Amino acid sequence: MTAPCTVELELFRGPLDLLLHLIKKNEVQITDIPIATITDQYLALLEQRPDLNLDGAGEYLVMAATLMVIKSRMLLPEPAVEDDEPEEDPRADLVRQLLEYQRFREAAAALGDRPILARDVFANPPAAADPAPPGEAVPATAHEASLGDLLAALREVLARRRPPPRHEVGEPERSIAECVRMILARFTLVDEVDFADLFAPEAGRHEVIATFLALLELIRVRVVRARQEQRFGAITLALAVADVAEATARVRETGHRMLWGGGDDGDGNGRCGDR
Amino acid sequence: METDAAAIAEETANGNGHPVAEGGDAARAGDLAHLGGVLESLLFAAGAPVTVARLVEALGGPGRAEVVAALEALAAGYEREGRGLRLARVAGGYQLRTPPEHGPWVRRLLGQRPPRLSRATLETLAIVAYRQPCTRVDVEAIRGVDADAVLTTLVERRLVRIVGRKEAPGRPLLYGTTREFLELFGLPDLGALPPLREVGEGADVLTAQDLTVGPGGVAATPAASEAAGDWPSDCRSS
Numbered sequence: 001m002t003a004p005c006t007v008e009l010e011l012f013r014g015p016l017d018l019l020l021h022l023i024k025k026n027e028v029q030i031t032d033i034p035i036a037t038i039t040d041q042y043l044a045l046l047e048q049r050p051d052l053n054l055d056g057a058g059e060y061l062v063m064a065a066t067l068m069v070i071k072s073r074m075l076l077p078e079p080a081v082e083d084d085e086p087e088e089d090p091r092a093d094l095v096r097q098l099l100e101y102q103r104f105r106e107a108a109a110a111l112g113d114r115p116i117l118a119r120d121v122f123a124n125p126p127a128a129a130d131p132a133p134p135g136e137a138v139p140a141t142a143h144e145a146s147l148g149d150l151l152a153a154l155r156e157v158l159a160r161r162r163p164p165p166r167h168e169v170g171e172p173e174r175s176i177a178e179c180v181r182m183i184l185a186r187f188t189l190v191d192e193v194d195f196a197d198l199f200a201p202e203a204g205r206h207e208v209i210a211t212f213l214a215l216l217e218l219i220r221v222r223v224v225r226a227r228q229e230q231r232f233g234a235i236t237l238a239l240a241v242a243d244v245a246e247a248t249a250r251v252r253e254t255g256h257r258m259l260w261g262g263g264d265d266g267d268g269n270g271r272c273g274d275r
Numbered sequence: 276m277e278t279d280a281a282a283i284a285e286e287t288a289n290g291n292g293h294p295v296a297e298g299g300d301a302a303r304a305g306d307l308a309h310l311g312g313v314l315e316s317l318l319f320a321a322g323a324p325v326t327v328a329r330l331v332e333a334l335g336g337p338g339r340a341e342v343v344a345a346l347e348a349l350a351a352g353y354e355r356e357g358r359g360l361r362l363a364r365v366a367g368g369y370q371l372r373t374p375p376e377h378g379p380w381v382r383r384l385l386g387q388r389p390p391r392l393s394r395a396t397l398e399t400l401a402i403v404a405y406r407q408p409c410t411r412v413d414v415e416a417i418r419g420v421d422a423d424a425v426l427t428t429l430v431e432r433r434l435v436r437i438v439g440r441k442e443a444p445g446r447p448l449l450y451g452t453t454r455e456f457l458e459l460f461g462l463p464d465l466g467a468l469p470p471l472r473e474v475g476e477g478a479d480v481l482t483a484q485d486l487t488v489g490p491g492g493v494a495a496t497p498a499a500s501e502a503a504g505d506w507p508s509d510c511r512s513s
Contacts, residue, residue, distance in 0.1 A: 013394050014420030059420050097419070103472050104417055107405060108397035110469050114460045119389035120378040121363070121461060123370055124322045 015063035016101045018045065023098070030098050033091055035074055039067040070094060145226040145235045150195070153235050154212050157199045174207050179214035183224070184247050187239050195226065195235035221254050223247045310337055310345040311352070315371075324368030324458065366457035367464060390459065399425045400434060404456065405471050408438045408449035426450060434459060 012018040022041050023030055043064055046057070073090040089095075115121045145153075174182075186193045198215065199208050215237070218224040224247075225240045241247050317333055318325060331342050346369055350362035363372045373381055382389065399422055402414045414422040429435035430450075438451040452465070462468065 013398065014418055016419040063419070097417075100417055101419065104398055104401050104405070107469070107471055108394065108401040111401055111404075111460055112392055112397045114462075115375040115378075116390060116392065117372075117459050117461060118387065119382070119392075120375040121361075121372045122378070122381045122385070123372045124319060 015060045016098060017105075018042065018060070019063070019094075019098060020102060020105075030102070031095055033095065035067065035071050035091060039064075039071050042067055066094065145228040149228050149231075149235060150212075150216070150226060152232065153195050154208070157196060158205065158208060160196075160201065174210050176210050176214045176217070179207075179211045180218060180251060183211070183214055183218060183237075184244050184251075187247070188244050191238060193237045195237055198237070218247075218251070221251060223250050307341075307345050307348055310334075310341065311349040314342070314345055314349060318362070318369060318371045322370075324365040324370040326368040330369070363461055364463040365461055366454045370458075372461070395420075395425050396429065399429060400452070400456065403429075403435050403450050404452050404465070404468055407451040407465075408441075410441055410447040410449060412447060414450075 012021065019038065019042065020030075022038050023033060026034065026037060026041075028034055046060055046064060070090045117123060183193075183198060186198070198211055203211070215224065215226075219226055222240050225238050226235050227238070228235045239247055241250055313334065314330060317330060327339060327342055327346070330346075331337070331339050334342065337345070346362065352358070353361050359373060359377060360371050361374050363370050365372075395418075398418055399414055402417050403409060403426075406413055411422050411426055414426065426435065430437065432455075433453055434456045435450050436453050437448050439449045440446040441449050456462075457464065
C-alpha cells in the first residue's frame with residue numbers, strides 16, 4: 001500500500017494528504033505549521049512535476065495559492081486593531097481543515113482494519129463483493145452452445161460491426177473455404193477462441209456471414225466445439241480433434257466440398273457471394 | 276461484535292447452570308442446545324444476516340428471549356471450542372461467518388479477489404458513514420479533492436445510496452450508507468461505528484488559564500467555549 005518514497009502526486013490523495021505528509025516529515029504540530037517552510041516544500045513538490053495536468057492538479061494549485069496567501073498575510077504587519085476582535089491566525093482555517101481531514105483519515109483506516117467480508121471473513125454463500133475479473137474461469141455448469149446461442153451471439157457481432165470503408169472496390173469476397181482455414185488457423189497457437197474474436201470489428205456483413213457459416217459447418221462435422229458457460233454468456237470455441245492438422249484432414253475427408261474449396265481453388269464454387 | 280455476544284453468552288450459560296447438574300436445569304439446557312442446533316441450521320441455510328424476529332417467526336414456538344439466549348449460547352460454543360465459524364451480529368441480524376484467522380485459507384480455496392478498498396474509497400465511506408446524510412460537497416470539503424467519481428463507484432457497489440435531496444440551493448443529492456456497507460465491515464448497526472476521535476490538537480485552544488474554578492465546579496470561560504465552538508463537537512449527525 002505504502003509506495004516507495006519517490007514523490008509522485010498520485011501517491012497523495014489530494015492536497016490535504018500531501019500537507020499532512022509534509023507536516024509529519026517536518027515533525028511539527030498541525031496547530032503550529034511553519035507556513036514558510038511548508039509552502040516552499042509544497043511548491044517544490046509541485047514543480048517536480050512538469051507534466052502537471054490541470055485536471056488532476058487543480059486542487060493542488062488551489063492549495064498552493066491558499067498557502068501563499070497565508071504566508072503573505074503572516075509576513076505583513078498586523079493592521080492597527082480597529083475593533084476588539086483579535087485578528088485570527090491566518091493559518092486557523094487551514095489547521096481546522098487539516099485536523100478534520102486527519103480525523104476522517106484515521107476513521108477510514110479503522111474501517112479498513114475491520115474484518116472485511118470476502119477479504120478476512122466469509123459467509124455462506126460467499127459474497128461476490130467484486131465481480132470475477134475477466135479471464136478467470138467461473139466453474140459453472142457449462143453446456144454445449146445451441147444454434148440459438150450461436151445465433152444470438154452472431155446478432156451481437158453484427159450489431160457491433162463498424163460500417164465498412166466506403167470506397168473499397170473489387171476486393172474479392174472471402175469464400176467459406178478461406179474462412180474455414182482462417183478459423184482453424186486460430187487454433188495453432190491457442191486451445192480456445194472466443195466466438196466474438198472470430199470477427200474483426202471492421203469485417204463486412206458478408207465476411208461475418210461467411211465466417212459464421214464456416215463455423216457452423218465445422219461444428220457440424222465435429223471438428224470444432226462451441227461451449228457456453230452460462231445462458232447468454234460468452235461462447236468459447238475449441239477443437240474437437242487433437243490438432244489443426246487432424247482438423248484439416250477431417251474437413252477434407254468428411255466436409256462438404258464447399259468447406260475446403262473442392263479439388264482446386266479459383267472455380268468460384270465455394271464463394272459465398274450474394275450477387 | 277462476536278466477542279460481545281460471546282461474553283454475554285458465557286455469562287448466560289454459567290448463570291443458567293453450566294456445567295449442568297440436575298433436574299429442570301438439565302432439561303432447560305438440553306432444550307437450549309436443541310434450539311441452538313435448529314438456529315444453526317437456519318442461519319447456515321440463510322447465509323445472509325437474519326433478524327431475531329424472523330428467526331422467532333420461522334421457529335413458531337420459542338419466544339424472543341429464548342431465541343436470543345440460544346443464539347448467545349451458540350456464539351459462546353463456537354468461541355469456546357475454537358470452531359471454524361463465528362456467530363456475528365451484522366446489519367441488524369445474526370450471521371454465520373468464518374473467523375478472520377481462517378481468512379487466508381478460505382481466500383485461497385475460493386480464489387476470489389478480495390473487495391478493493393482504496394484509501395480514497397475508505398475515506399469517502401468514512402465521511403459518508405459518520406456524516407450521513409451528507410452531500411458530495413460535504414465530502415469534498417473534508418477530503419479537499421473531487422468526490423464525484425468515488426461516490427458514483429460507491430453507489431454502483433451499493434455501499435452508498437442516495438437518500439434524498441438537501442433543501443438548499445441546487446437541491447444537492449444526499450448520500451447515506453447501505454445495509455451492504457454494514458455487512459462489508461461487519462457492523463451490527465451504525466451505532467457500532469467506532470467513535471470518531473475528538474479533535475485532539477484542537478484542544479490546545481483551550482489552555483489552562485481559560486478555565487475558572489467557581490462554586491459550581493470547573494467551567495470554561497466564555498472565550499474558551501467560543502474557541503471550542505469553532506470545532507464540531509459532535510461527529511455524528513443522526
